[in-house]
Amino acid sequence: MKNTRQIKVGDRFLGGDAPILVQSMCNTDTADINxxxxxxxxxxxxxCDIIRVAVPDFDAANALKEIKKNISIPLVADIHFDYRLAVESAKNGADKIRINPGNIGGEDKLREVIAACKDRNIPVRVGxxxxxxxRELLNKYGNTPRALAESAMRSVSLLCDRGFExxxxSIKSSSVFKTVKTYRLVSEMCDFPLHLGVTEAGGEEMGTIKxxxxxxxxxxxxIGDTLRVSLTDDPVKEVVAAKKILKALDLHTSGVNIISCPTCGRTRVDLIPLAAHIEKRLCGVKTKxxxxxxxxxxxxxxxxxxxDIGIACGKGEGLIFKHGExxxxxxxxxxxxxxxxxxxxMTGEKI
Ligand code: SF4
Structure with missing residues (x-):
């Protein structure tokens, strides 16, 4: 992986040599604490390693205090426009603030947000x-990856120029091509950790594929230090999909990745239900x-x-093998x- 700078979000490390963290976002009313x-x-x-909640008003910002007491993963406050909500969220225990520094209303306000985060050692996700x-970037580059990447770097400079690093x-587009090209550009332009996401990706199936x-x-x-699969669906599905994507890339840190064949004319057992049965039974295993x-x-x-281990079926019987033996x-x-x-x-786990 690209060696990005490492930051700390609550008790998790993000970037550098840390594992890729899975994120999701609540779709509850944040003020509804329960x-x-x-x-x-x-x-x-x-x-889910890190969770984000929307903070659209002070009721939500105030709820963070109680929410924090009852959860075990880092909490990110998602703020748009109102710097006071960012400051309040930091005070109430948010472990990271997600803002766009370009749209929170100017110098003084930006400095207040920076001070609130610095005081508590909270990172900022520039979204x-x-x-x-x-407009200037749009005129210069059109709505292109270059414009998006430059826009991200300008937002980052707003913080860096004020001593906050x-x-x-995160740079989001609903286009897969644009997302990939933009992140590649940003990755060349800086070494800050990157949060990957395709926004407005769609429902479970297409959203996961995109x-x-x-x-x-x-x-x-x-390229990429943390990720969120955005789905128009239950956020639990986002986490499940993210885990599966990491498994497919062999970047997961725990759990079973099933390698099963597509079956063909040589198959003499009912492999499809057997593979599904085994996958189900192994879904709780922690060991990679x-x-x-x-x-x-x-x-x-x-x-x-x-x-690491597997079965090869035959007619009425099968072989158990380990590392090819x-x-x-x-x-x-x-x-x-x-x-x-x-x-x-092998794992010492009870299945
Ligand atoms: S049955 Fe054997 S040959 Fe056919 S797909 Fe599976 S592993 Fe490959």
């Missing part, structure tokens, strides 16, 4: 999106593990050589149980 806390704890249980590009950056396409292009190049579920022994263990043969109806047994031995 619902917000319940949702945050549900998201944390699914693997820029294609809808809020300034505890920053991470995010995976953009994050994949960036993360294989080492690649588990293969292959339809035949001809290509199975060989094709799944990168797997065959351990033993078992009857088909015992395959799943034996595999789980071996994984329990």
């Amino acid at each position: 619902s917000t806390v319940t949702q945050i704890n549900e998201l944390a249980a699914q693997g 820029v999106n294609s809808g809020s590009l300034d 505890d920053i991470c950056i 995010s995976a396409a953009a994050f994949g292009a960036l993360l294989v190049d080492g 593990l690649n588990v293969a579920v292959m339809g035949c022994a001809v290509n199975g263990p060989g094709e799944a050589r990168e797997a 065959i351990l033993y043969k078992v009857p088909e109806n015992e395959l799943a149980d034996k595999l789980i047994e071996e994984i329990e031995k």
Whole structure:
């Protein structure tokens, strides 16, 4: 990964050599403390590392104090326009403030926000999106990745020029191409940690695909320190999707990645339900593990050589293998149980 500067958000490190953190955003009314806390704890249980809440008014800013007491993951206050809400959120325990420094109303106000964050060692996420590009940049570059990247860097300079560098950056566009190109440019222009996201990506299926396409292009190049999959759906699905994308890129830090074959004319077992059954049983495993579920022994263990452990099915029986080496043969109806047994031995976890 690109070695970005590291910042601290609550008790989590973001950037540098830290793992890529998964974020989501509550869709509850922030001032409704019970619902917000319940949702945050549900998201944390699914693997959300950092949670953001909208702070549109003082009721929301004041609620942060009580919310903080009842959650275990860092809390980010999302502010638009009103600097007083940023200052109040910092006072009430927010672990990070998300603002666009260009639209909070000028010098004095910006300095107050900076002072409030500095006092409490809270970073700022500079959020820029294609809808809020300034006219000069639009005229100069059009609505292009270059304009977005320059806009982000201008916003960052507003903070850096005033001695504040505890920053991470997000640039959002609903276009996958524009997102990828803009982040690549920003990554060349600075070494602040980057928060990846495709905004207004759509519902669960297309939203996940768009995010995976953009994050994949960036993360294989080492760009990106934290991410949010934005979905028009339950935020829990955002976290689940983000985790899956990280697994697909082998950038996850825990949990099972299933490697299963697509089945073909050689398959002699009902592999599809078997793979689904195994995936379900392993969904709570914490250890980072690649588990293969292959339809035949001809290509199975060989094709799944990168797997830590797996099964290769045959006619009425199958093989259990570990790091490409065959351990033993078992009857088909015992395959799943034996595999789980071996994984329990390997991980020391009770499944
Ligand atoms: S592992 Fe075997 S059954 Fe599965 S797709 Fe490959 S050849 Fe076919």
